[in-house]
Amino acid sequence: MDLQSLAVVLRAALSHVPEERKAAEASLTQFQYTPQHLVRLLQIIVDGNCDMAVRQFASIHFKNFVAKNWSPTDPESDKSMVRENILGFVTQLPPLLRAQLGESIKTLILADYPEQWPSLLPWVTHNLESQDQIFGALFKSEDERIPLYQIVEECFPRLLNILRNLVPISNPPIEVADLIKLICKIFWSSIYCIVSIVTKNSMYQLMQPQIDIILFEIIFPLMCFNDSDQMLWDEDPHEYVRKGYDIIEDLYSPRTAAMDFVSELVRKRGKSNLQKFIHFIVEIFMRYNEASIEVKPYRQKDGALLAIGTLCDRLKQTEPYKAELERMLVQHVFPEFSSHIGHLRAKAAWVAGQYAHINFSDQNNFRKAMHCVISGLRDPELPVRVDSVFALRSFVEACKDLDEIRPILPQLLDEFFKLMSEVENEDLVFTLETIVDKFGEEMAPYALGLCQSLAAAFWRCMASSEADEEVEDTGALAAVGCLRAISTILESISSLPHLFPQIEPTLLPILRRMLTSDGQDVYEEVLEIVSYMTFYSPTISLEMWGLWPLMMEALNDWAIDFFENILVPLDNYISRGTDQFIACKDPDYQQSLWRALSSIMTDQNMEDSDIIPAPKLIEVVFQNCKGQVDHWIEPYLRLTIDQLRRAVKPYLKSLLVQVIANTLYYNPSLTLGTLHKLGVATEIFNLWFGMLQQVKKSGIRANFKREHDKKVCCLGLTSLISLPANHIPPEALERIFKATLELLVSYKDQVAESKRENEAAAEDLDGFDGDEEDEDIESDKEMGYDDEDGDEVSSVNLQKLREARGFQPHYDDDDDDSDDDFSDDEELQSPIDEVDPFIFFVDTIQAMQASDPARFQSLMQTLDFRYQALANGLAQHAEERKVEIEKEKLEKANAQ
Template identity: 95%
Template sequence: MMPFFLHTDIIEDLYSPRTAAMDFVSELVRKRGKGNLQKFIQFIVEIFMRYNEASIEVKPYRQKDGALLAIGTLCDRLKQTDPYKAELERMLVQHVFPEFSSHVGHLRAKAAWVAGQYAHITFSDQDNFRKAMHCVISGLRDPELPVRVDSVFALRSFVEACKDLDEIRPILPQLLDEFFKLMGEVENEDLVFTLETIVDRFGEEMAPYALGLCQSLAAAFWRCMASSEADDEVEDSGALAAVGCLRALSTILESISSLPHLFIQIEPTLLPILRRMLTSDGQDVYEEVLEIVSYLTFYSPTISLDMWSLWPLMMEALNDWAIDFFENILVPLDNYISRGTEHFVTCKDPDYQQSLWKGLSSVMTDQNMEDSDIVPAPKLIEVFFQNCKGQVDHWVEPYLRLTIDRLRRAEKPYLKSLLVQVIANVFYYNPSLTLAMLHKLGVATEIFNLWFVMLQQVKKSGKRVNFKR
């Protein structure tokens, strides 16, 4: 069965009476609030009173729904305005809480949504906060899907506002079970954002659930991709939800960063996503994908051969279309070289050293590249010589030639500093070989003169202009 996809069509939204009403109320209160806010709130209160007084057969359910929508829409204004801000908790207890048990599904959904809007107010009675939060959590098991989705949306605010996580901790396993079920039914970015907030708040405590969460998020990611590819109408929403899945995966990996053994378990689940999205198919989510690669290459006990298979994809993208992501690509490439030095140096099929040279030389010799575009290139050359000491003598001359050529064309002081630092790092790698090579190239005096001039340049404050740390 295909999962139900909840999304908002921007064009449809423009013609929605509900959206128009919310916008009208917001604008009315924002521009003419002094004379109209009190009248409008009185109008809402009258609807609440008529609803409470009417028998169940004739209750104005639609009017109550609209009134709750208005109260939620005006949340930010009411939280700041006397005398209303002192009455918000009582309003929730009297007019919102009862709808959590309403037999009308859309009112249960609206109660959850409004409660979420006000989750961050200061409750004089913490029991009221607890009651609202537990009603929202119960809404995750509601028979009506819209109620479950609005409950997920609201839960994010309650998790953020919760001062004592012991309120949630005992039911965390059951809560996550509900998330797993819901992720199989609906593709919705709010679901992912709420999950991300839970992971962020509980940190390492999520370790027992990390693998299951990653598997569910990976499955949700593939469903989002399939939905957006199959139906143009949900393309934007599918892409947004897919980005949310990737962000949540990064949040989980960050939360378990001190538990490297878990990365070994999670890696096989994520590799198919990484292989697909490190190609041009992943241009819209490339930054998020590179962040996941960075976590896996930094925190895993070792970099697996499967992870090494991603290197050619990143270099191919860099050489083709991904120059705007060079700063992001720098991070995993640094991890490969610094944490997998032996494999990087010894492997010849593929030849990672040659691959790196091809990419960096292409970028640094491109006459159309601005100084700011190539900043990661000298940083990677530094990583190369810092980590491969005594093993890459044959690269000293090519990289020195490349660096000196680009230094002569550099205009921005920051890039000049980075390029001189490359030469400094080659000296650190092998002082005698580097000096001999500079003499061979006939640039030793030129380079040292420039270096010393840059060292002596200071601002009026006395701080260095170059080589800042």
């Protein structure tokens, strides 16, 4: 295909007519391996007279082909011609096309340099000296650099010289800004390269002779406060704060790279480097103390404090340093709380927070530090106030005597919300969450005000992120933090339901807006709030019911990934607002739930894991609406049985069978009649009994692993036994009776084991002192800490609520041969909580004995000695349970 024909095909590949587009794509696929194809693509890409859309499509096609098909072992063909031309072309292209060729160059270098492409480095070094070719040279130098030594030696001095010439240019064009960015990325990558070298013995040995120069003359100066910091501090303190707490900024920050290097060096090579680095820091502290105010090395002191804070985990665990930490804080950190230098006041607060959890021999020192941090909330400098809030979180967590904070709590909260009105920062919200969690119900008088302030802060964050794309990430994170803090407040007042109606009007506007597609980024947090409001409020208001259609619409449209989260509030609506769920026809809640569940369960593209919440919701309907939803028995059974035939995962199969068990408990006669009407009764019961008998290699049950699963099955099977003889033939009755006996015994054993485990866990907790640090860690032990991983945003509160509602996280059981038992210690909250399966079973058998003695006698005669012993044992256990239940009721009445 010649050049002109190729251009025509590329243009056709952009056609809006499907037939033309498919034909063009087929032609490209057919001719892409022909000689000169890549060269012609390059010619079209660089041809300024060609349509830009065609050039862009050609560049994408070129990149994709090279990525898949360029290999050092392939025949040379036109590869050498591509290598000869592509370097020159990349310097001539606009950014849109340059990005595509850049990816291709990376592939070429990885495959061909240096063996097949020895001319690469000379071309780069030559063009670094040519002012009109700088970008092309820079582009290559940031790619994979092998062999590294030669490239660094040849390129880095020239890069530094170019950077020095570019930086002074006033009002630089975008091309110059791109060049500066590329050079900075190269040197930034170099620092992170050093971090990775620390962990590799062979590379570290090469670096070791220069380690002091690297550590003290390159790395440490990067950790010190500098002119750029001071300018930003003075001219735009809000931006200074944003950059300091922005994880995206950290990815490109030389200071963060330097901190990472020090941490990794001390962690992996601590024996040879920790002592001399600490000695270096101590010398800075001493020089600072000895110098007069006019010549104190303030910026070096700032860097030294940053280093001490960065190494806090190691120093807190390592002798002889951990014994000196309190003295170090008193001598070198606390004095800076009153420094006339703002950035040192901020750094003192931050370092104090890093060490708030150490064991202070003198509690007055802890109190002094905490009060200094609290005072920092009123500092005239914004960054000091923000760092003080961040540090306060650690002091609140470590504080053993809340009387230190309690008297000033109202003023503390006022300062918080003043700061939240100035700064969008999720770390502020983290601290507020910690205070709320620590004081619990004591926050009740402030709950409404806190929620109002957090709601206002949330709207500000949303407005700023929508108005300014550059702060979108920061605003969104802060907005999530506001919602999470609201959930923490709601949890803290969960025993005070009368407060929820007062808070509801403040939260409803947020919930209404964010339950739509506008709230996809905060949907989980919003659902958590809805869950609290619908679970703990005395009643579910009509305004809260107005959120149901929004959740249904989202579930039907885009929110399937949140189905497990939506499950919780939907359960609350059905279980705590049953009358409204049953009676209301505009909107028709029953019908909307059916439409959503049937759509999900009939979608052939759904994975088993996506469907799991559906049978749980069907269970909620039949357990809570007993006697009121007969008309839904057949539709839901049809839906369940169809899904059961397609289901693969054992856990989903168990849940679907439990839907049938729940409908049997709801109305055994109607359910059994429906199964016969559908012609599936024998199929379903054979499957059910087969699943009950299935065990793993270890001997444990493969299905119905939770206590709840077993209980639901027991209630369903027992309900079948209650049917008259004309519904259940004798052989079927015998099979059901024996299966129920065995399941009840298994359930009894599991309940007893859970009780033992809970008691043992309670004893362990009583004997655990969470405030003591481990005193026995060796000084130079290699350590990997997971402490900070706990800051990852997660809906812990929602999980607690799930468990309160009876929804444990589901466990994929892909490995049916696993010997790991499934344990659950949840106490389900549902109408069947008050039903004891042992008493229900014995009462059902006794009713049969009274109404149909011959049938009862016939059943008993079919039992061998083992089953008779099981039946007698369960009868005895049922009597014991009756006594226990009466005792529990009496104790509960007396407690009131």
